[in-house]
Each structure stands twice: as structure tokens, then as C-alpha cells.
Amino acid sequence: KQEVTQIPAALSVPEGENLVLNCSFTDSAIYNLQWFRQDPGKGLTSLLLIQSSQREQTSGRLNASLDKSSGRSTLYIAASQPGDSATYLCAVRPWEGNTPLVFGKGTRLSVIA
Amino acid sequence: DTEVTQTPKHLVMGMTNKKSLKCEQHMGHRAMYWYKQKAKKPPELMFVYSYEKLSINESVPSRFSPECPNSSLLNLHLHALQPEDSALYLCASSQRWGRANEKLFFGSGTQLSVL
Numbered sequence: 001k002q003e004v005t006q007i008p009a010a011l012s013v014p015e016g017e018n019l020v021l022n023c024s025f026t027d028s029a030i031y032n033l034q035w036f037r038q039d040p041g042k043g044l045t046s047l048l049l050i051q052s053s054q055r056e057q058t059s060g061r062l063n064a065s066l067d068k069s070s071g072r073s074t075l076y077i078a079a080s081q082p083g084d085s086a087t088y089l090c091a092v093r094p095w096e097g098n099t100p101l102v103f104g105k106g107t108r109l110s111v112i113a
Numbered sequence: 114d115t116e117v118t119q120t121p122k123h124l125v126m127g128m129t130n131k132k133s134l135k136c137e138q139h140m141g142h143r144a145m146y147w148y149k150q151k152a153k154k155p156p157e158l159m160f161v162y163s164y165e166k167l168s169i170n171e172s173v174p175s176r177f178s179p180e181c182p183n184s185s186l187l188n189l190h191l192h193a194l195q196p197e198d199s200a201l202y203l204c205a206s207s208q209r210w211g212r213a214n215e216k217l218f219f220g221s222g223t224q225l226s227v228l
Contacts, residue, residue: 100169
């Protein structure tokens with residue numbers, strides 16, 4: 001059974017720092033991996049989707065990498081801002097057909113001005 | 114329009130009440146989802162509808178009754194809930210269910226409190 005782990009559970013950094021969030025998964029048979037952002041009491045916003053054949057995806061100050069063989073993904077945030085404060089969730093879509101996303105528990109990020 | 118709209122945003126109900134949560138999208142998506150999320154936990158899938166037909170029910174108690182009246186609307190009917198059902202209920206949609214690289218679009222959720 002696929003399990004997704006995110007470390008650390010919480011992270012606090014000063015504004016302007018570059019930071020890395022980690023995600024690991026137990027079964028490398030995946031279709032894709034997605035990173036979501038969630039503000040308190042709100043829904044999820046999809047940030048980046050990396051297909052299993054890809055190594056990375058970039059959007060603005062965000063860069064996500066995928067190493068399927070080792071079961072790892074990282075989300076790199078450059079020049080962090082207080083507006084980046086949120087919970088970041090990693091989710092994988094298993095290879096089996098019609099199988100729902102498997103979510104990690106998230107990393108709660110605080111960027112201090 | 115890339116939005117999934119959920120109403121109401123907040124709901125307080127007693128254990129004997131009947132209420133409904135509503136979700137709407139106009140992106141032409143044919144897959145719609147209900148998720149339940151407790152505080153500081155990841156979302157848990159409840160139901161998946163594909164082309165207005167129920168495709169997945171993740172062993173959800175019958176006090177939660179989903180309905181998909183058309184391709185743009187998804188309802189969740191609530192009856193005789195328990196206090197432990199208090200949570201954020203999220204609706205999501207995607208173009209098709211089961212496609213390998215589907216992106217999910219989530220609504221802002223309904224924060225439900227059961228007294």
C-alpha cells in the first residue's frame with residue numbers, strides 16, 4: 001500500500017530565504033506526483049504536477065523535482081515571502097487504474113517578515 | 114472559469130438536522146469528488162462521480178448521501194450526523210476520472226460543525 005511522508009511537519013524561516021520541502025513515497029509505481037498549497041480553513045490549490053517520466057517542473061519561484069527510483073520529491077521555494085505561509089501537501093497517483101490520490105500529511109510553512 | 118464553488122462556507126447543525134452541501138463547476142469536468150478533512154490531517158476521499166455516476170464510495174456511512182444531478186453539480190446530503198463528523202468538506206473536479214495526469218481543482222470547502 002502506497003504511503004506518502006512529508007518532512008518536516010512544520011518549518012519557520014525568515015523572509016527571503018530559499019527553502020526545500022521534502023516528500024517521500026514507498027512505491028515507485030506512480031503516474032504522477034502533485035504539490036498542493038492549502039491556506040488555513042481553505043481548499044487546496046494545485047501548484048505543480050510532475051509526470052512519472054519527468055524530473056522536474058517549474059512555476060515562478062517554485063521548482064519541484066522527482067526521483068521516482070528513490071521515491072523522493074522536493075519542492076524548492078526561492079526567495080520566500082510571508083505570503084508563502086501555508087500548508088504544502090504532496091500527493092501521488094498510484095499506477096493502478098482508477099486509484100485515488102494518496103496524500104502526505106503536509107508541511108506547515110511560516111515565513112516571518 | 115476555473116473555479117469550483119462550494120456553498121455554504123460554514124454550517125452548524127444538530128445531530129437530528131438534515132442539511133445539504135453544494136458544489137458547482139463550469140469547466141466541463143466530468144469527474145467530481147467529495148473529500149473530508151480533519152484539522153491538521155490530509156484530505157480523505159469519500160466519493161467519486163464519473164459522468165454523473167457514482168464510481169467510488171470509500172465505505173462512507175450512509176448518513177452521508179451524495180448526489181450528482183448533472184455534470185456541473187454535486188451535492189452531499191447530511192442526516193443524523195455525529196459530532197465526530199465535524200470537519201472541512203472539500204469538493205473537487207477534474208476533466209475525467211482515472212486519467213493518468215489529471216489535475217484536481219478544489220473548492221474552498223464547507224466548514225461543518227455538528228453539535
